[in-house]
Amino acid sequence: MLDLCSSSLEDTHAIAGSLAGLSRAGDIIVLSGEMGAGKTAFAQGFGSALGVSEPITSPTYTLVHSYDINRDAPAGHGPQSVTLHHADLYRLNSTTEVAELALEELAEYRGIVLVEWGDVVESLFGEHLVVHLEPDVDREEARTIDLSAAGQSWAARWGRLTDATREFAC
Numbered sequence: 001m002l003d004l005c006s007s008s009l010e011d012t013h014a015i016a017g018s019l020a021g022l023s024r025a026g027d028i029i030v031l032s033g034e035m036g037a038g039k040t041a042f043a044q045g046f047g048s049a050l051g052v053s054e055p056i057t058s059p060t061y062t063l064v065h066s067y068d069i070n071r072d073a074p075a076g077h078g079p080q081s082v083t084l085h086h087a088d089l090y091r092l093n094s095t096t097e098v099a100e101l102a103l104e105e106l107a108e109y110r111g112i113v114l115v116e117w118g119d120v121v122e123s124l125f126g127e128h129l130v131v132h133l134e135p136d137v138d139r140e141e142a143r144t145i146d147l148s149a150a151g152q153s154w155a156a157r158w159g160r161l162t163d164a165t166r167e168f169a170c
Helices: 009-022 038-052 095-099 103-108 118-124 158-164
Strands: 001-004 030-033 065-071 079-088 113-118 128-135 144-149
Touching: 001 009, 001 158, 009 128, 009 144, 009 158, 030 038, 030 103, 030 118, 030 158, 038 065, 038 079, 038 113, 038 128, 065 103, 079 103, 095 118, 103 113, 118 158
Parallel strands: 030 113, 030 128, 079 113
Antiparallel strands: 001 144, 065 079, 128 144
16 A cells, blocks of 8 residues: 555646646556545645646536547557546446446556545456545544555556655655
């Protein structure tokens, strides 16, 4: 587990941006934390770092918002089109409803999927990263952000993730 401390919205966005810089098509990232913990703010920083120019809002009622982005491929291969999918499972009542969203399929088809409230059905996702946000009761914009990986995909990037977020280590 990687424990990070954010003292402001800008720090939260910077941490999200560091994570976005290491993400790749096929990734599922679960955003957990209580109501108001900063899940959507994290998604906004993540999307901004990927170059999403339109406003990123919580998809509580639409369940999934999708944003097209272009990322540089390895030298000589040109840009690759990737889609950022931002899902919110708060209003869903069963694992069947979650399965019907086909989030893993969205990731597999050149997508990166951020899942708010995904921790309640985390076992449905194969390899993924969990970002748990916990507000500081004494400081309004401060957060503790804990990162943990399930599977080898993020384990292989863990050293780079640790380096990229070193300034926010608690």
